[in-house]
Amino acid sequence: MVDRVFVKRTWRSRAGLTRSELAERMETAQSVVARPESGRARPSTRTLEKVAKATGTRLRIAFDPA
Numbered sequence: 001m002v003d004r005v006f007v008k009r010t011w012r013s014r015a016g017l018t019r020s021e022l023a024e025r026m027e028t029a030q031s032v033v034a035r036p037e038s039g040r041a042r043p044s045t046r047t048l049e050k051v052a053k054a055t056g057t058r059l060r061i062a063f064d065p066a
Helices: 004-015 019-026 030-038 045-055
Strands: none
Touching (some): 004 045
């Protein structure tokens, strides 16, 4: 299983953005970025879509065999 907190931090770090910069690009509060990164919350699909748009990436959700 992939470490979710690591993956969430990677969104931002690969784009070279601070939490504040990502939140600004997403047009949301910094806490929306911080909560999933700290493991306190799971991001919604809508939040993931905003992250993808703000970081110039594409959201892909897939089911892989176990």
